[in-house]
Amino acid sequence: MTRKIDTILFDLDGTLINTIDLIIASFQHTLKVYFPERTYPREEVVSFIGPPLSETFGRLNPGHEEEMIHEYRSFNHANHDRLVTEYEGVQETLDTLKDAGYQMAIVTSKRRDTAFQGIELMKLNAYFPVVISLDEVTRYKPDPQPVDLALEGLGATAEHAIMVGDSQHDILSGKNAGTLTAGVDWTVQGADHLASFEPDVMLTSMRDLPEYLKAFK
Known part of the structure; x- marks a missing residue:
């Protein structure tokens, strides 16, 4: 019997809202302050996207x-x-998803205040009664904890959920929690890279998602 999907979890940056130029500019500005003798091209900065800032900066400049x-x-x-x-x-x-009765949450590695800056700017509040941010977790994606907390907040189960995201951290967090997973091919790290982590589906547009979910009614 096909599993039924009634819950959709979304990453925020690079998935629901296009913050890529902002993130890259923020990294380049910060790195220019601390490493003025070095130039960090866009291609290199892209590799920093995904983990929490503490992990990335801790690797680049410990202490x-x-x-x-x-x-x-x-x-x-x-x-x-x-x-x-x-x-x-x-x-x-x-x-479309809200009208169809799906319950939805955001699972992001951003701080809560910063996440809501984007959510409010793009008027996404009404869709997401649950937002799990860096502030709510002790272990971040790819650990399953953020996904588990979102499911708990919605009263949902992993068996009936799908995690949608633009990085391997999203896909692995969903897999580790036991959800289906969807990658988005507009990921800044490249569709082939994300597909190598074997999400259940790769979306070429967010409009593909309702059609894909029809198989799990």
């Missing part, structure tokens, strides 16, 4: 994580509304 995070967030907040844009088809897809 200076907190001050680098502060620099990053100051730039990020100041430039947020100027650089964040919407992805085509997201709003209408969320309307």
